[in-house]
Amino acid sequence: MQPLKGVRVLDFSTLLPGPLATLILAEAGAEVIKIERPGRGDEMRSYEPKFGSDSVNFAMLNRGKRSIAIDLKQAGARDTLKPLLETADVIVEQFRPGVMDRLGLGYEALRAINPRIVYCAVTGYGQHGPRADVAAHDLNYVAESGMLSLTAGSDGAPVLPAALVADIAGGTYPAVINILLALRECDRTGVGCKLDIAMADNLFTLMYWGLGNGLAAGEWPASAADLVTGGSPRYNIYRTRDDRFLAAAPLEQKFWHNFCALLDLPVELRDDRADPAATRNAVAQRVRTHTADELRSLFSEQDVCCAIVTTLRDALADPHFAARGLFARALSAGTQTIPALPVPVVDPFRSTEKVAGYPELGEANHLLSKAPTNGDR
Numbered sequence: 001m002q003p004l005k006g007v008r009v010l011d012f013s014t015l016l017p018g019p020l021a022t023l024i025l026a027e028a029g030a031e032v033i034k035i036e037r038p039g040r041g042d043e044m045r046s047y048e049p050k051f052g053s054d055s056v057n058f059a060m061l062n063r064g065k066r067s068i069a070i071d072l073k074q075a076g077a078r079d080t081l082k083p084l085l086e087t088a089d090v091i092v093e094q095f096r097p098g099v100m101d102r103l104g105l106g107y108e109a110l111r112a113i114n115p116r117i118v119y120c121a122v123t124g125y126g127q128h129g130p131r132a133d134v135a136a137h138d139l140n141y142v143a144e145s146g147m148l149s150l151t152a153g154s155d156g157a158p159v160l161p162a163a164l165v166a167d168i169a170g171g172t173y174p175a176v177i178n179i180l181l182a183l184r185e186c187d188r189t190g191v192g193c194k195l196d197i198a199m200a201d202n203l204f205t206l207m208y209w210g211l212g213n214g215l216a217a218g219e220w221p222a223s224a225a226d227l228v229t230g231g232s233p234r235y236n237i238y239r240t241r242d243d244r245f246l247a248a249a250p251l252e253q254k255f256w257h258n259f260c261a262l263l264d265l266p267v268e269l270r271d272d273r274a275d276p277a278a279t280r281n282a283v284a285q286r287v288r289t290h291t292a293d294e295l296r297s298l299f300s301e302q303d304v305c306c307a308i309v310t311t312l313r314d315a316l317a318d319p320h321f322a323a324r325g326l327f328a329r330a331l332s333a334g335t336q337t338i339p340a341l342p343v344p345v346v347d348p349f350r351s352t353e354k355v356a357g358y359p360e361l362g363e364a365n366h367l368l369s370k371a372p373t374n375g376d377r
Contacts, residue, residue, distance in 0.1 A: 002029025003349050007183065008087055010035055011065070012072075012105075013094035014042045016164060017122050017171030017199065019061040022092055024176050027345045032065040033084065033364060041069065041361040052333025052358070059358040060341040063331050064351075069362030078104045080368055085110055089186075090179055091119045096135075097127045107194040117192040118182040122171050126198030138199075141166035145203040150210070152223035152230070169206060170199035227251075233272050233280035237309070244292035245309040248283070259304045263287070330355040 007030040011022040019034075019042070026032040036042055042062075047055035068084075070077055078085075085091075091110060093100050100106045100121075107119040124141055125131040142148045142165055143158075153159045178195045186192050204211065207221075209228070214220040224230040234256055238246045250259040260270045263286040265279075272279040290298065292308045299306045310318075316327065316339075325347070327339035332355050340356070 002351060005029035007031065007089045008084075009033070009090040009092060010081075010084060010088045011092045012100070013092050013122065015044050015094070016061065016167045017175065018092045018094040019044070020168065020172040021120075021122070021175040021179070022065065023061055023063060023341070024172070024343050024345060025090070025179065026064045027343050027351075028349050029351065030090070033367070034062065034065050034067045034359065035072070035081070036067055036069050036361060038069040038071055038362070041067070045361065051331075051336060051338065053360065054358070056338075059331055059333060062358045063340055064356040065359050066364035066367075067359035067361055068364050068368060070365075070368070072103050072105065078109070081105075082113065084367065085113050085117075088114065088117060089183065091117060092122065092175065092179075093120070094122045097121075097123060097132050111192065115191055116186055118179055118186060118195065119192065120175050120179050120182075120195040120197060122175050122197045122199070124166075124199050126201060127196045131200075138164045138166040141170065141200040141203060145200055145207075146210075147203055147207060150207075150221055150223050150226075150229045156223075158223070165206070166199040166203055170202035171197060174202045231276065233276060233283050236280060236283070238284050238287035240290060240292045240295060240308075241288055242291040246287050246292070246295055247307045247309055248287075249305045251305070255303055255305050258302055259306065262298055262302060262304065328354065332357045 004025055007025070009022055009025055009030050009032045011018060011032055011034045013019055013022070022030075022032045022034075034042065040046065041054075042058060044058040044061070045054040047057045049056055051059045070080060093105075098106075101109070107117075107121075110117050110119060121127060123132070124136045125134060139148070139160070142161060145166075147165070148158045148161070151159050151161065175195070175197045178197065182193050182195060210221040210226075213226075221229055226232070228235050230236060233248075234251050235249050238248060240246060248259065250256045256270075256272075259265075263283065265282055265286055269275075269279045269282045287295065295306070296308050315321065321327065326342050329340040330337050331340040337355065
């Protein structure tokens with residue numbers, strides 16, 4: 001039995017944070033029905049490249065879901081959706097604060113229809129506060145939380161994060177965590193709640209060490225100056241002789257000892273507390289004398305916490321990830337099949353079905369013509 005089997009989720013969200021959250025719920029057994037605008041649907045359907053009739057981005061994030069196309073601004077839209085609203089366990093929406101209220105689909109209106117409803121609102125800055133109505137994207141949240149100031153390129157300017165940290169770590173994962181907590185509480189009390197998930201708020205959790213250093217000791221972190229921001233030779237990226245890169249993280253003393261010995265670092269520089277910059281430069285010089293393959297061989301089966309930076313394409317062929325079955329599930333569109341997006345749900349909680357597609361726009365509109373029952377779930 002999948003943990004969320006029998007849970008119905010109505011997903012009013014678009015693009016990334018909400019859809020990825022409901023994908024995780026769907027992978028754990030929830031029935032997820034996307035509520036989309038007619039004609040165009042979720043904005044992400046139009047992205048490139050295509051996989052089937054829509055974008056591969058949309059297909060990956062909406063595997064195994066259903067789709068209803070309805071104009072929420074049209075008079076009577078809520079009444080049309082009422083049978084689904086009455087049987088839904090979870091609502092996920094990603095509009096600016098107040099939009100769902102104006103559509104007659106806010107938490108108070110839905111609670112009157114269904115007191116058990118768990119209503120999850122995902123926004124950039126939350127449901128209240130001076131920035132609540134400000135338009136922004138991932139990069140803006142990362143900038144304003146202080147996180148972007150901790151990354152720097154060779155010219156000292158912040159560099160673009162390689163992942164949409166705010167959307168996923170600040171939006172998707174907190175949404176899933178709190179939905180599950182709310183469902184557990186609803187099981188206990190029979191009463192739902194509204195969840196205010198603010199992507200910018202949740203970035204501070206990821207900088208726990210910086211907050212601790214600053215608040216307790218007045219030592220506020222800076223780019224290229226601290227243990228995990230490039231200030232330490234024990235946590236850095238070094239260029240190899242063949243212009244590849246070594247990601248070195250021998251933080252603990254035992255790992256650092258092994259690392260220095262294998263690189264034959266001068267003994268007088270192995271105490272990196274004396275002059276971190278000098279030690280870092282010496283490590284860089286020693287790494288630069290080796291190719292990436294030579295370093296991989298040198299560090300093989302050694303406790304040094306080092307890895308050669310690889311490409312995403314090569315990572316998919318890594319035998320470790322293959323052995324883990326990370327890409328064993330598939331996403332289909334007609335005759336096309338590609339590996340499905342891995343999600344952090346362990347196999348015992350997921351369906352045994354290995355291949356699934358994604359919904360065509362409005363393919364489940366027939367659900368609006370009858371009152372859904374448990375048998376429709």
